[in-house]
Amino acid sequence: MTQTFSSTGRDTFVGRPHSRVDGPAKATGLAKYAGEFNAPDLSHGYVVSSAIAKGRIVAIDTAAAEAVPGVIRVFTHENRPRTAWLDYNYQDAVAPPGSPFRPLYDDTIAYSGQPVALVVAEDFDTARHAATLVRVDYEAEAPETDPSKLLDLAYDPPKKRSGIKPPPKPWGDASAAYDAAPIKLREEYRLAVEHHNPMEPHASTVVYEGDGTYTVYDKIQGVSNSQGYLTGVFGLKKDDVRVMNPYLGGGFGAGLRPQYQLFLAMLAARELKRSVRVVLTRDQMFSFTYRPDALQTVSLGSDRDGALQSLRHDAVGATSRFEDYQEVVVNWSAVLYGCENVALSYKLAQVDTFSPGDMRAPGAVTGVFAIETAMDELAYATGLDPIALRLKNYSESDATAEGKPFGSKALKACFTQGADRFGWDRRNPEPRSMREGKELVGWGMATGVWESMMMQSSARAALTADGRLEVGNSTGDLGTGTYTILTQIAADTLGLTMEDVTTKLGDTRLAEAPVAGGSWTAASSGTAVMKACRNVGEQVFKLARQMEGSPLANVDFERVAFTDGRIEVAGDPGRSVSLVDAMRAAGVESVEATESAGPDTDFNAKYEAYTHSAVFVEVKIDEELGQVRLTRVVSAIAAGKILNPKTARSQIIGGVVMGIGSALEEESMMDHRLGRFMNHNLGEYHVPVSADIHDIDVIFVDEEDKANPLGVKGLGEIGIVGTAAAVANAVYHATGKRIRHLPITIDKILG
Structure with a gap:
């Protein structure tokens, strides 16, 4: 049976009530969400949704929309660039069996509100107006949406x-x-x-970096899902696509899978070679999950x-x-x-x-x-x-x-x-x-x-010589308090204050972690952060033992505790060395570690x-x-x-x-x-x-x-x-x- 992990620290912060460390940023508007990131030459896409629930598109007329000043292009199934591998049956980490929906794939209508066109313009209002001018003729079939009739x-x-x-x-x-x-x-x-109805609408901002790479801000509960989707569907390399989502305005599961605005924004950005933002309306959020x-x-x-x-x-x-x-x-x-x-x-x-x-x-x-x-x-x-x-x-x-x-x-x-x-x-x-x-x-x-x-998760910890600690991984914080609890765990593990710790989340360049969902984030990412911090602590402890006249010279790691920024002999606080002094004495500017944690197979x-x-x-x-x-x-x-x-x-x-x-x-x-x-x-x-x-x-x-x-x-x-x-x-x-x-x-x- 698994024993409780020894952090070598003391529960100073864990187990006690603390306000959210990300609260001030959210309360003051400093926190940016997927549809709020800007870029030079940013264009805006607006989705045209199908008016029927089942059938096919007979004709689609975009001429009036394209004639509006400021409209850059209107994408439909008829002119969709062949940059997307739509025949690639991508399965994200939480997808059910089957064939995921493919936006603008052909003339088939599978459900009400399905995207049938994307209008891209210089500004949002122009794109929205032009979208009303797209004319679509349908051949409708009677839909069946009542499962009680299909028993x-x-x-x-x-x-x-x-x-x-x-x-x-x-x-x-x-x-x-x-x-x-x-x-x-x-x-x-x-x-x-x-329907989930999170406050933040589904949005994607694809920033075209000009060198064949992209920075993507997506409303998603796990940026690795969006990165995997984009690399799989568009044939890109992981290094070509950085996905970020530092803040999420609610998810409730609606953000577990990449939604169609991500596909459309990337499609347009690759074809136009410029940055594109697509934000869905509340009405359109009722058309999916x-x-x-x-x-x-x-x-x-x-x-x-x-x-x-x-x-x-x-x-x-x-x-x-x-x-x-x-x-x-x-x-x-x-x-x-x-x-x-x-x-x-x-x-x-x-x-x-x-x-x-x-x-x-x-x-x-x-x-x-x-x-x-x-x-x-x-x-x-x-x-x-x-x-x-x-x-x-x-x-x-x-x-x-x-x-x-x-x-x-x-x-x-x-x-x-x-x-x-x-x-x-x-x-x-x-x-x-x-x-x-x-x-x-x-x-x-x-x-x-x-x-x-508990899911397999990694986390990175880095302690600098000024006593600052940075921890994090790619998972998201839906507003549940993940930033805060990871900060608490890190602070306790290395005996720091919470103010000395910075937690970073929602970035594919951070250590890989699962999507935020299933109530597994605290156990998964929390344990990974604790292990990474413990690794850092062990490294700094070795530096402290090597100091001339060190009071820790003949002490084993399991006998020390981390508290108040110091490594002390448990039960003998007079014998201690500060983390900062140990690193400076060794001439080390930073100590880093990345660790992984996963389910205990013996327990399970x-x-x-x-x-x-x-x-x-x-x-x-x-x-x-x-x-x-x-x-x-x-x-x-x-x-x-x-x-x-x-x-x-x-x-x-x-x-x-x-x-x-x-x-x-x-x-x-x-x-x-x-x-x-x-x-x-x-x-x-x-x-x-x-x-x-x-x-x-x-x-x-x-x-x-x-x-x-x-x-x-x-x-x-x-x-x-x-x-x-x-x-x-x-x-x-x-x-x-x-x-x-x-x-x-x-x-x-x-x-």
């Missing part, structure tokens, strides 16, 4: 997506056990399609005491015609609950849209909503308290992974501490039994779960690692109007070591708010006749605003985990998982009306 065509994807666990083979006999069970429950559950529709059926059979005898969870998820997008939807049921008779299935149905994409806790938001709502229904059917039912079926091992035990699981403490903070023992279990004036009061709870992962062979939560929700519902006010949330989290309680709490609150949006507001409304999302703006696509959010209380439960050297588990996803189910369960408690198709809107409450 007979649903299929098991022949090629599995990398990193996505397919459902395990059934065990026991779920059907026979269900038929024999005294208590039976079988219901259908569904979430609406949701989204949380997919999924039709789910959960069947539970139990004895009269609530012990599960049969568990079946089936799902059909939507995907595009050109890729088999997959996520883990049904497995969570068997991860959370022990049962001897289980059957899980997950199939796909192809619809005429762009491929869905990973959206914060992909699959878990969908699948956990279904199982946790079903468990609440079973609690009422058996007369058990919802927590008592979950404890009765509590699992200490992962049945989807051949019964491997969990490396750590403090979910019981989450139940206990969350319930105590919420006041759960005062709950009257009878629906419609609690009220305040004209409002019905409902209390609901649910469990959350997410994988605790024996244990499974998950983050857990217990979510408690209070709603108040106007009995006459059906209006829901979500007044209180308590989210108790078991996520190993918490590196920074302040940024960690922010992550959970953000996840909870997104979960509230999923439960009550977010819905991309498709007109299936047109195959187009109709509420493609933030005026009609509703997300929670400040007036919707009241008291959110976050508890971090003590938990020791050894899945990685830092002892951490990810926090980006766990805050959202289970929240929607807790809200739905609270709404049922308040009204006696079970709503199984999210979002829960007034018409569903009153109808």
